Amino acid sequence: MARGELMKKLLASYGRDEEFRAVAEQIILEEEQKNNRVLARSLRHTLDNATSANVRSSKQAPSQKLASLIPFPDAADDFVERVDPVHSHKDITLSHANTRVFDGLLQEYRRSEEIRRHGLAVRSKLLFCGPPGCGKTLCAEVFAAELGLPLFVVKLDRLISSYLGETAGNVRKIFEFAKRQPCVLFLDEFDALARSRDDSAEHNELRRVVNSLLLFIDRMQPRGFMIAATNLDSSLDPAIWRRFDEVIWFDKPDHALIKRFLKAKFKNVVIDFDLDRYVDRLEGYSFAEIERVCIQTIKAPLIARRKGIAESDFTAAIADESRRRAGRARL
Structure with a gap:
């Protein structure tokens, strides 16, 4: 959308907090895609601070409380936690092959509108594989920081409900959120959720969860990135692999x-x-x-x-x- 139209929408939505924030988020997303990361981060920080200030002031005046930027649907906040990155690209050591892949993903994201106008898909679903301690989680954090996108980590221990019938519904909630909120959605220990359906030890209900997961990933077109990570790639269901745009291997350093x-x-x-x-x-x-x-x-x-x-x-x-x-x- 043209910048002038966005500014008109922003002014027109003043006083309607949820709509105002949705338009502001569009403006921030445009700046991120233009690689204006410093400006985008500053705008996002200002918006977040404004939300926090209004939440605090609502204790004196509840009617003044502002809506969340994009609220977690159906209590998905029980399963997703926002993490503020504290590391940069200087804090990670990657192989030349992985550096090239991540550089390509960053450039592709920044030119995503132009790519989509040509009818092409933008890579946005990534699978990180490798042994523990080799940089998968750190890389997700650095990647979010480089993109200027918020990082949301899925809490799998809560997502996988003790009431097995609820797990697929919980998964749906986080995918609905990621479709609306430009972010990096990180699912660590992904094998706990996407375990092979051929495993005879698995419960029938967990197999149905994998069926649902495959469908959700297929349909998902995130406004940022979905990153799944596993130390046990051999345990993943075979049908999972083709659902990801990139599979990136993190090996022990040579x-x-x-x-x-x-x-x-x-x-x-x-x-x-x-x-x-x-x-x-x-x-x-x-x-x-x-x-x-x-x-x-x-x-x-x-x-x-x-x-x-x-x-x-x-x-x-x-x-x-x-x-x-x-x-x-x-x-």
Whole structure:
């Protein structure tokens, strides 16, 4: 819609809070698609603050309370939590292949209106696969921050109701919300919801949930992105895979990625030894495990009240992580 028309609609809707916010959201979405992320974030922050201020003031004057920007339908807020990203692209180490994929997705989103005008679909449904601690959740957060979109995390423990017949209805609620609200909707541990229907241990009701899930994903055209993540890709129902526009694999870091990760983690501290000599010892570790090694190493001189990181600090941290890994292997 032309900017002039949007501004007229905005002014015309003044005093009708829900309509006003819907138009304001359209303006913010336009700025995001034009890659004006700083302006879009500022507008969204202002709008959110205005909502919060009105909610607070409603305690004195309930009639002045403003409606939510886009309310969660049918109490879907029981299953979805908004998370404010605290990390940026500087905090994540990706393979060259994954960097290329995400750059392409960002550019595609920013040119989405032009792409749709040519009758083409925009990739918006992503599946993240890989072992724990390899960056799936962090990547979803950074991706939302780069897009300037709010991040909503689905609380699967609440979504999967103890009353099995309610689960499909709960899934419908979050998909209805994501269709209306431009956002990144993140479903972690997706295998708990999309487990293979061939698994003989699964209850018939859970198989019906998967049937419903397949239908919802097919019909869903999010105004942002839906991201599902799993550590157990082999447990997913075979029909799930083709429902996603992209499947992105997060593997444990190789030699080159470990070097890049260590360099980024120790860039602001003084060390008196060559980190590269320890890269081989960290192969097979996840990013989360290597990060724990780095954090323990950096804390050691602070605890000992000395300057600079000693080689013994690093080797001790590796030994601690190795002991932790050995303990898990016995489980």
